[in-house]
Amino acid sequence: MKVAVYSTKPYEREYLTRANQGKHQLLFLEASLTTDTVMLAQNCRTVCCFVNDQLHAEVLKRLWDQGVRFIALRCTGFNQVDLPTARALGLVIARVPEYSPHAIAEHTLGLILMLNRHLHRAHYRIRENDYSLNGLLGFDLVGKTVAILGTGAIGSVFARIMLGMGCRVIAYDPCPSDDLAEQGVVYKALDELWASADIVSLHCPLTPVNYHMIDQTVLEQMKQGVMLINTSRGALVDTRAVIAGLKSGQIGYLGLDVYEEEGGLFFEDYSLQLLQDDVFARLLTFPNVVITGHQAFFTHEALTTIGDTTIANISHYEQDQLAQVHLVD
Numbered sequence: 001m002k003v004a005v006y007s008t009k010p011y012e013r014e015y016l017t018r019a020n021q022g023k024h025q026l027l028f029l030e031a032s033l034t035t036d037t038v039m040l041a042q043n044c045r046t047v048c049c050f051v052n053d054q055l056h057a058e059v060l061k062r063l064w065d066q067g068v069r070f071i072a073l074r075c076t077g078f079n080q081v082d083l084p085t086a087r088a089l090g091l092v093i094a095r096v097p098e099y100s101p102h103a104i105a106e107h108t109l110g111l112i113l114m115l116n117r118h119l120h121r122a123h124y125r126i127r128e129n130d131y132s133l134n135g136l137l138g139f140d141l142v143g144k145t146v147a148i149l150g151t152g153a154i155g156s157v158f159a160r161i162m163l164g165m166g167c168r169v170i171a172y173d174p175c176p177s178d179d180l181a182e183q184g185v186v187y188k189a190l191d192e193l194w195a196s197a198d199i200v201s202l203h204c205p206l207t208p209v210n211y212h213m214i215d216q217t218v219l220e221q222m223k224q225g226v227m228l229i230n231t232s233r234g235a236l237v238d239t240r241a242v243i244a245g246l247k248s249g250q251i252g253y254l255g256l257d258v259y260e261e262e263g264g265l266f267f268e269d270y271s272l273q274l275l276q277d278d279v280f281a282r283l284l285t286f287p288n289v290v291i292t293g294h295q296a297f298f299t300h301e302a303l304t305t306i307g308d309t310t311i312a313n314i315s316h317y318e319q320d321q322l323a324q325v326h327l328v329d
C-alpha cells in the first residue's frame, strides 16, 4: 500500500523503514499535514500522521476526496483529529495505544528531579567555574504527596515510580485502578486532590472536557509553591494562568514537555530565528521552569514499538483485518 508519511524526521524514518521491511511504499514527507500540504497524499489510500499534523474537518474532507480511507497515527493521543467529521466521512483511524509508558513516566521523573535539585542551573554554574550552592537548595522527595491526574498506561507506571521513591501518591481518574489502589495509591475526588499535593502531574488525554483543566481557579486551590508537571498535552493547562501563578509564587516549579501552541514550534530548529511566541518567551524567563520539546516519548524502545505497531496497523487494514487494527474509538 502507498502511504504518505507526514512530519517525518530522519530518526523515525529509520525505525519505520526497519519495521516495514518493504511491505508498503512509504512516501516520507518532511512537511506536516495542513490544508496546504494535503495534496502531497495524492494516489495514497493511507496517510500516517504525528502529534502536530492538522486533521481538522477541511483537511479530512480533502483527504477523503483524494481517495484516502485510512489514517494511521503514530502516536497515542488523537486530540488533533476531528473525530465526528472522520466518522461521518467513514475514515478509519488507528493509533499506537501504548508504546513505552516507561519512556514518558521516566521523563516525568527527570523533570521533577531537575526542578527540585535545580540541576539545569547547577550544570551551567559548574561550566562557568562557579561552585557556590546559593539558590540550589532542594527538598527530599520521600514523604511528599504527588497528585496524578490519569492513571492509565503512563500514569500507572509513574505512580509506581513515585511510590518507589517513598512518596504518598494520590490520584484522580474516572476509571480508577484496583491494582494501583492495592499498591497504595489513594483515589480522591478531583476537588479533594489539589490542597495536599506538593507535586501535581498530568497524565490524562486532551479532550474538549479536559481543555484548560488547570486554570486560575484550580491553581488557587493548590499549595503555595506547588510543582506542576505536564508531559501529556499542552492545552490541558491554561498557560497564561500558569504564568500568573509563577509570578505570584503560587507555582514554585513548572516542568513541561508539551505546550498548547507547540505546533509549528516543537520538533524544528529555529535557533537562527527570533522567537515570535510571546507567551512561550515569557515562560523561558523563569529560573524555576524547565521545558523539553515533546521528547518524553523519544527512546529507542518507544520508537521501535511505534514503528512496529504503525506498520502492523497498516498491514492489518490492507488485509481487511480490522479487529487487529488499534482503532481510535
Ligand code: NAD
Pocket (backbone or CB within 6 Å): 076, 077, 078, 097, 098, 101, 104, 149, 150, 151, 152, 153, 154, 155, 172, 173, 174, 175, 203, 204, 205, 206, 210, 231, 232, 233, 257, 258, 294, 295, 296, 297, 298
Ligand atoms: P491512557 O488512555 O492509557 O490513560 C489515560 C487515563 O486518563 C485513563 O485512565 C482515563 O480514564 C484518564 N482520564 C481521562 N480523563 C480524565 C480526567 N479528566 N482526569 C483524570 N483522568 C482522566 O493514556 P496514556 O497512554 O497513559 O497517555 C496519556 C496521555 O499522555 C496521552 O493522551 C497523550 O496526550 C500523552 N502522551 C504524551 C507523550 C509525550 O511524549 N509527551 C507521549 C505519549 C502520550
